[in-house]
Amino acid sequence: MGLGNPGAMYAATRHNVGWLVVDELARQENAVWRKDGDAEVAEVRLGREKALLVKPQTFMNASGRAVAPFARFYKLEPSTDLLVAQDDLDSPFGLLRLRKGGRSGGQNGVKDIIAKLATEDFARLKIGISRPPSGWDPAGWVLSKWRPEEEATLRDLVAIGVKAVRTWGEKGLLDAQKDFNGTDLRPREAQAPSPMPATPDA
Template sequence: MYIIAGLGNPEKRYNGTRHNVGFDVIDKLSGYYGISVDQKKSRAYIGKGIIEGEKVILVKPQTYMNLSGESIRGLVDYFKIDPARELIIIYDDVSLPVGQLRIRKKGSAGGHNGIKSIISHLNSEVFPRLKVGVGEKPPKYDLADYVLGHFSKNEKVLMEEGYENAREAITYILRDEIDRGMNIYNTKIRKEEE
């Protein structure tokens, strides 16, 4: 069984913001695979279903970004999963171009407070994650204001493509083909940067 958790903030005013792309990917998975994310458990909305023949629990923590680890830890313990193999975290990344993806097997928080909280509560940096690019903060912008801001019309188009790619990227992780997924999605970034 896999827990696939998208990070975000719970209030309506945060819908569609850069910081809530994790929730948006969960919504994409939910719609595509017909999994309702409407049960409450461990301070999160969850939904159980099947993706790629694997039992999954889609998760949208309701703790606010900075406390995401509290909810994730509770779910990991309750469902008795191995975070190093069966936990996938989806979140925004300001170091990637809008809509670009990067898959990682492990790593530091890289300044992301939601990931910092999860690492702290799991006492480990080893869990698969999918970063979704939201674009670099413009100079002189406050980072908090930037990530809590909304996408432009053009950026929304790129994000829709990113969400669809994220849905596909998740299937590689579920099929235990994370390296192949990394080759496909992580190289796209390098090609466009050249």
């Protein structure tokens, strides 16, 4: 599952980096997105396994409403069958890591998935977007657009994120962690953007 908000106005925002990963994987596999319940889905193969890519259309705070029906219908075991690609405020931009379990860390999409599945025991692909600079509200920061100077690093992060998803699907979480938890593409010099007002859609 890739987390994000639907609509063109959110497409290039930090909160939608999870969508970028599943979109790129679908593109590489020539998969076609279709509407299914409260999500868009696409079928791909990860090694010998069939996998379903899911993009909730519920807005971030209700992401669990999209994933829970798939978990029930396909009788998924969250601890082994579910990987959530998400943005992570507590990791610097350029840092990528995989982990399993734990609380939401304030990520509202993950929080809702935990609530709807009644478990924290699922894997997460956490892509750092950094804490907001001074003068920024977190809600405004996650819904801000990527700066032009960040785009090359973002493309590399998404590409590595796709490789991490493939490894998770083919070999499991431990191999994915071993291969990708050292990923660090942090820009050496980042300029702080100007503040923007908070928005209620985070």
